[in-house]
Amino acid sequence: MKNSAPKSNLHFADVCCKVFGHNYKKSRTVTSYITEYRCTRCNAEATTDEKGNLLKLTPQLKDINETLIYLCKKKRSAAASI
Template identity: 50%
Template sequence: MKRFFCSLFGHHYSVSKKVTLHIKEYKCIHCGKEVTTDVSGNLSTLTPELQDINKTLENIFQKRHRAADHAA
């Protein structure tokens, strides 16, 4: 029934994780489909490969911000 709702009305995504300031992961509140923003800013299905890329980007982002906070 939930998939039918999404196929009829479209997905309703909410942010499930903020990877960086510009890259986020989203999850449909009805069917659970997961997507992420790609390099062009479009939504792409969250594959295991994209999850790994997002984890790496998140680690780099956090390290840079920690270093910047300590330098200030």
């Protein structure tokens, strides 16, 4: 016999985050003014923009942050070699 009740994809952590909001902890510093955060309950990711606003970390923003890290490292190594 098959269970006809629909399976819920909502977990307790998701419900807590929807009710109380995410509990973000800093996960990575991208630059001195851009930081990535991860929710300790549901693992949702967020990042700050150049104005300090908190945004959901989309694949596009993740790519931008990776590029920023690469450029900062390149800038630092170029400055160190002079």
